[in-house]
Amino acid sequence: MKQQKTEQGEQEVRDAVRQARTVVVKVGSSSLTKPSGHLDVERLNSLVEVLAKAKQRGTSVVLVSSGAIAAGFGPLGFDSRPQDVSTQQAAASVGQGLLMQHYETSFARFGVRVGQILLTADDTMHASRYRNAQRTLQRLVNLGVVPIVNENDALATNEIRFGDNDRLSTLVANLVRADALVLLTDVDGLYTAPPSQPDARHIDFVPDVDQALAEVSVGGSTSGVGSGGMVTKLEAARVAVSSGIPVVLTSATHAGDTLEGNQTGTAFAPAAHRDSSRRLWIGFAANPRGSLVADQGAVEAVLGGKASLLSAGVVEVHGEFSAGDPVWIDDESGNHIAKGLSGFDSEEIPRTLGRDTSQLKRLLGEEYAHPLVHRDDLVLL
Template identity: 55%
Template sequence: MRTDVLTARRIVVKVGSSSLTTAAGGLDSDRVDALVDVLARARATGTEVVLVSSGAIAAGLAPLGLTERPRDLARQQAAACVGQGLLVARYTASFARYGLRVGQVLLTADDISRRAHYRNAYRALAQVLAMGAVPVVNENDTVATAEIRFGDNDRLAALVAHLVRANLLVLLSDVDGLYDGDPSRPGSQRLREVRGRQDLAGVEIGSSGSSGVGTGGMVTKVEAARIATDAGIPVVLTAARHATDALAGRETGTFFHRTGERAADHLLWLEHASSPRGSVRLTAHAVRTVAQRRGPLLAAGVTRVDGDFVAGDPVELQDESGRVVARGLVGLDARELPRLQGHSTREVVHQDDLVPLVSAPPPVDTAPVAPARVRIRIRTAEEYARAGAGSDSPGR
């Protein structure tokens, strides 16, 4: 049995479109009810549940006469507009069988990437839970544009798990776990546990889902698991049909062990949800400082500034080749930084507002270097006259 599952008092469950819909794209009432049965049983034991549910666009396909997920944003928004109401109505009716209320929460990446919105989202979700309702979270596909989309609900679920201080994230799909190769290929083995990135070495991870109505694949699920486990939240990845076993702590799917501790809210936001407003290029010494979080970034370590950011904005911190090594919340405007760069001790990014994105580079060789021997010859006045008559600088 998985102890981390059994002791979790607040869980986030994410379910994909393919686990809720028919082949034609409409909602499958039986599948919805089966999922709700599992979640309601968890609620009956005192466990708080947040449901991150895909399916709005998929639910809107059949009513609009569409046979597959549209590629253009406008028709995706139209399908979401029709389907979101159908999806929540179905959840409302299904949870009502257990006397449970449903609260709809629609988010865009803006709600996670802006710190004030992030706090508001937490307060709203916490209050819904406190009042005994089940939050049903989805991306606000009706208004989300390409610039403010999460891209997939797996990543959204991982960020929501951190947002609500969840003890467990459960990712339900149409695949019963992570395999070391294509699950349809003979010889592929399911990974029962992942304790760190080293366990994923050599694993072939598919990039797309098996359904024509969803957007995620195994890549997005593994990335979501990394976000959550790095923040101290264990993850179960399994098929929706195994949801009962997953929440009961049985050995189903793939279990991702926590690999880190809960990060400060703004640091997780900074690493995984922020949209950098510009970039700052650093000296080699400054790169080592930020990568190892040994101190703040000072203006003396800045060699180049790009973008139109203001104090408080997230920026990318780059090495001399342009590789992104960290993100940080900048303390100076882009317009005032160039006159300080390279020589000022003004603080550009505080140490507590830095997130390294690469391993720290090896330390430079600090062994003392013998000074070069220089021979100096002093010219006579006659030699100066012959070498540079008429020159303003007799030493040339």
């Protein structure tokens, strides 16, 4: 999904963060740990104090916190983050309990209760699990609890995982219909190049994140304890602003200033329009089970934004899926142009291909005379 044109300026974005009724705050491992890899309780307590003050001002807070693996590998006797999956999972199992223990103790100083939510990518890819996660998170927020969300690193594998909590934070922001997303890291915002380079310039405001992704030179994680980097943060910002959510990227030490609307870090302007939860799930969380290959006429109609994908314009079907499952819509060169929910089981589709609505009614019956993907269930990429 590409960002739609926005008319918000920098101050409006920062005001939106300050006035947010619900804000999602993501903090990375490097912002919560010492260079040795052990959890830095002083840093954690400082962040909790900032978030507790935001709650006292009437803002509902959802915290997406990394740090389980980093908190665990020190107590297990490792000098640095383990590289193999099974040891990372073991470290996460030990570290997640330590992390939550410190969060519970720290938030309790301000009379704030917390709840733990561990998610895997699989939980967001399936519509029913996505709705379950959404209901739980919204109920916790309504009860005045601060949900603390992390990827379930103890069970997630490299095959199906978020890979970093930047992407997870944008999905959580959509799950709770957040009014703002704050990405906390170990640098004070976005630069035109890695900050270590002498010609790097700080960027205060990004009106178009798609353009920034094309023009800014960024790198991966250098902390040794995190799994993300500026690339993943820019991608997270792109997803959030495309969902209509304003974003500020800044260092954890400036979290308080950010939530108070002060000029710090980099602000990203949101798209003017925010889609429904259903369409946001299709666009950003759903995992396609197959693909429908459209001819040039159908591609142009779909890209126009108002047309359903009809059998008459589809030339091939790939994969095995059921009606209601997400699928890619591809052009004949193999490029993904959209995602959508299939109106048919995959085995039903071949006999419908190339036929218009009247032919479908006459040859296969009334029940086949509807789009392969209805425009209301279709999201452009």
